[in-house]
Amino acid sequence: MIEVREISFTAGTRTLLNGVGFRLEPGRFYGLLGPNGAGKSTLLRLLSGELKPSTGSICFNDRELSNWPLRELAQIRGALPQRAELSFEYTVEEVVALGRSPFGEAEDESVKGPLAIESALQAFELESLRNRSYLKLSGGEQQRVQLARVFAQVWRAPGDTSTRFLLLDEPATGLDLSHQQSLLQLLRETARQNTLVLAALHDPNQVAAHADELLMLCGGKLVAQGSVETVLDAALLEQFFCVKAETLRDAKNGKSFRFHAHGDSDSGPAKACADDA
Amino acid sequence: MIPKQYRATLILALALLALVSGFLALSIGSIAIAPSELLSICLGPLASLLGLAEPDPAHSSIILYLRLPRILLALLAGSGLALAGATLQGLFRNPLADPALIGVSSGGAVGAGLVLLLGSSFSAAPAFGSSPYSLMLMAMLGSIGSTYLVYRLSKTGGRIHVPTMLLCGIAVNTFGGALVGVMLFCADLDTLREITFCSMGSFSRAPHTAVFAATPIFLLLLLLLLRQSKPLNVLLLGNAEALHLGFDPHPIQRHLILLSGALVGLSVALCGTIAFVGLVTPHLVRLLVGPNHRYLLPGSALVGSVLMVLVDLLAHNLLAQANIPIGILTAFIGAPFFLYLLFSARRKEIV
Numbered sequence: 001m002i003e004v005r006e007i008s009f010t011a012g013t014r015t016l017l018n019g020v021g022f023r024l025e026p027g028r029f030y031g032l033l034g035p036n037g038a039g040k041s042t043l044l045r046l047l048s049g050e051l052k053p054s055t056g057s058i059c060f061n062d063r064e065l066s067n068w069p070l071r072e073l074a075q076i077r078g079a080l081p082q083r084a085e086l087s088f089e090y091t092v093e094e095v096v097a098l099g100r101s102p103f104g105e106a107e108d109e110s111v112k113g114p115l116a117i118e119s120a121l122q123a124f125e126l127e128s129l130r131n132r133s134y135l136k137l138s139g140g141e142q143q144r145v146q147l148a149r150v151f152a153q154v155w156r157a158p159g160d161t162s163t164r165f166l167l168l169d170e171p172a173t174g175l176d177l178s179h180q181q182s183l184l185q186l187l188r189e190t191a192r193q194n195t196l197v198l199a200a201l202h203d204p205n206q207v208a209a210h211a212d213e214l215l216m217l218c219g220g221k222l223v224a225q226g227s228v229e230t231v232l233d234a235a236l237l238e239q240f241f242c243v244k245a246e247t248l249r250d251a252k253n254g255k256s257f258r259f260h261a262h263g264d265s266d267s268g269p270a271k272a273c274a275d276d277a
Numbered sequence: 278m279i280p281k282q283y284r285a286t287l288i289l290a291l292a293l294l295a296l297v298s299g300f301l302a303l304s305i306g307s308i309a310i311a312p313s314e315l316l317s318i319c320l321g322p323l324a325s326l327l328g329l330a331e332p333d334p335a336h337s338s339i340i341l342y343l344r345l346p347r348i349l350l351a352l353l354a355g356s357g358l359a360l361a362g363a364t365l366q367g368l369f370r371n372p373l374a375d376p377a378l379i380g381v382s383s384g385g386a387v388g389a390g391l392v393l394l395l396g397s398s399f400s401a402a403p404a405f406g407s408s409p410y411s412l413m414l415m416a417m418l419g420s421i422g423s424t425y426l427v428y429r430l431s432k433t434g435g436r437i438h439v440p441t442m443l444l445c446g447i448a449v450n451t452f453g454g455a456l457v458g459v460m461l462f463c464a465d466l467d468t469l470r471e472i473t474f475c476s477m478g479s480f481s482r483a484p485h486t487a488v489f490a491a492t493p494i495f496l497l498l499l500l501l502l503l504r505q506s507k508p509l510n511v512l513l514l515g516n517a518e519a520l521h522l523g524f525d526p527h528p529i530q531r532h533l534i535l536l537s538g539a540l541v542g543l544s545v546a547l548c549g550t551i552a553f554v555g556l557v558t559p560h561l562v563r564l565l566v567g568p569n570h571r572y573l574l575p576g577s578a579l580v581g582s583v584l585m586v587l588v589d590l591l592a593h594n595l596l597a598q599a600n601i602p603i604g605i606l607t608a609f610i611g612a613p614f615f616l617y618l619l620f621s622a623r624r625k626e627i628v
Binding site for chain 2: 045048049050070071072073074075077078079081083084085086087088089090091094095098099101102153
């Protein structure tokens, strides 16, 4: 599990995260929501060790993040940052294979590595693109390749039930509708196999339909946390997203929301967060 | 690009090619020496045991003191420069990085020039003869320093800004050139010639003792750098991604700067500035085996050494009775080739 105690992060004079604390359990899919600039990416970068918190502490499996040997952590925790900057002509398969780099040379010869790469390529429907150059793919296809790389990293041999962590920053960016749906289903299924999935998402309906739990950030603070069923509602979205929201219920699919542009310009997200402070 | 399963075979074939071209180059020159006699010279006392004819002692010394150091240096410097080029291109995540273009070589030239200048003013003996190690050490430090400088200056917020890198390279090159100019101004006639040679490149100026002394250092640096293929592959994804995969980017980058700077400095100390090998070779090898450093690094080192031996043969045999400086030849061949690469890459992107 991940335990975050009162972390803050300050860049220069700006406080990007302020006193955020929570505890996340494996086996669940956490959706991270919040308006632009709320601190979602900062939180994910702190959790992945890319940034160090100014105050507070982060523990993975009861062990302080800074005490984890990098390589050991990389074998159980995959992370997908927002931007990729690859500028050399790797093939799709080679990029996905890089996901197995934490496992050392010995694995190259065993069946595990190729199996992990194969199943990741399959999961994101990349088999037919495997020998194509990464640079010649569309943005959405590149995103699928990066996702497959992260999934190859946290892949488990059949029968292995040890815990895995997945930290994903806007994984659905650039994906078409059908790939977004299969990604969210995959995240849900992966979470069921003793994996802790934390993904920043933009669409509250995707969180409502697929995630187990909601974390909502606004202005660098955690403003809502709990099971999607109880915490995520139209009032919460209206308060923090500056939209008019309406809850639609449907017996089969559960909760979803319909949004209308908000006429009242006084209650923007900034104001909502300021009120909260 | 050749299929994945043949890449390892290609590397082996290249290694064989490097050996064969080095051996053949030993037999070519103003005095032709037959391969069988060459073999018995190379085998030394073992040759008589195998029943080979006793070599001519004059031929023996031509090979051992003139051609062998020259060819050995061509092989080592060629592989060092090409390997450093491939590494720098990975480090800067940018295929335009070249040791000579981004100021790494001129840092080495400043270090070497300093030793030559001080050596000539403080002692009667030329610096090269008295202490090859101080020259090598200073050139290595100069190259490492300038690599670090360009790397730090062109990195903003964890990312390499490519135009800044090229402009910093120009600035470091210009500044290094000015420092060398000051040294030329202060130098006496002998030192003047030494420093001038340093800027043009040659495999035959370094005494054989210096080449033999540098060989183990070259080999050690080459081996250490060849082992960095996995970290380099992961680094291409980006610093954050490398960290997520368990590779801490900063110590790796420092390590790469140290090793590639040392290799370039060492070759500058022994054979002067040779441009474009570090740029063109990795490009050629990437066309053959793709960007995976596991094949790119050894491939670049081998192709670089073969190229340098060929260029050295041209330099020695193109004009009768005159040696063309290597740096001039590589620039003549390399610059148009670079433009060709640049434009073919641009065409590909448009299609």
